Amino acid sequence: xxxxxQNPRYLITVTGKKLTVTCSQNMNHEYxxxxxxxxxxxxxxxxxxxxVEVTDKGDVPEGxxxxxxxxxxxxxxxxSPSPNQTSLYFCASSSTGWNQPQHFGDGTRLxxx
Amino acid sequence: KQEVTQIPAxxxxxxxxxxxLNCSFTDSAIYNLQxxxxxxxxxxxxxxxxxxxxxxxxxxxxxxxxDKSSGRSTLYIAASQPGDSATxxxxxxxxxxxxxxxxxxxxxxLTVNP
Numbered sequence: 001x002x003x004x005x006q007n008p009r010y011l012i013t014v015t016g017k018k019l020t021v022t023c024s025q026n027m028n029h030e031y032x033x034x035x036x037x038x039x040x041x042x043x044x045x046x047x048x049x050x051x052v053e054v055t056d057k058g059d060v061p062e063g064x065x066x067x068x069x070x071x072x073x074x075x076x077x078x079x080s081p082s083p084n085q086t087s088l089y090f091c092a093s094s095s096t097g098w099n100q101p102q103h104f105g106d107g108t109r110l111x112x113x
Numbered sequence: 114k115q116e117v118t119q120i121p122a123x124x125x126x127x128x129x130x131x132x133x134l135n136c137s138f139t140d141s142a143i144y145n146l147q148x149x150x151x152x153x154x155x156x157x158x159x160x161x162x163x164x165x166x167x168x169x170x171x172x173x174x175x176x177x178x179x180d181k182s183s184g185r186s187t188l189y190i191a192a193s194q195p196g197d198s199a200t201x202x203x204x205x206x207x208x209x210x211x212x213x214x215x216x217x218x219x220x221x222x223l224t225v226n227p
Binding site for chain 1: 147213
């Protein structure tokens, strides 16, 4: 089954404790993205990648890092999480070209205390 | 900066009605526009994607139109069913030499009552 898998689905942690949210897709897609969804602000793009070793900042990259060492994986790293990063996070992928529909994971709900 | 607005924020209709969801955007220089549905506890599911050169796309009971010059798109749902209950989001993509941005509206929460 074609899918985008995020782990963990839920996480409660404390300020300053480094964490990684993994994202993996099995569709051989080149393009992958991370978004966060907040009430009143909607979905906002954090980072995206157009291929292995190619990443670019989205609208809200501060406090986040990403890496794209393999085509299927695009982890989101919070080096020193803060409470304002409490949010619902989504990973998405699409095949080559921005004219292709994006496929989303089921989301990761992060709570930073 | 691109802004995307969806009206109404919430809509409740009886089963069988035809309905229209609206999306407007401030910068008409878009690459494409995509409609998604989001179910509680789930990610987004792509419904329709309209390229900037297209006027509309259809899939089953769904029809999306795009008027780029006026910064508007509509999603028409025919013969609504309770299973259509979800939040519907529109998103516009801009592609520039500096990168690509996908900007979302906040969504319309649709409830279809049996």
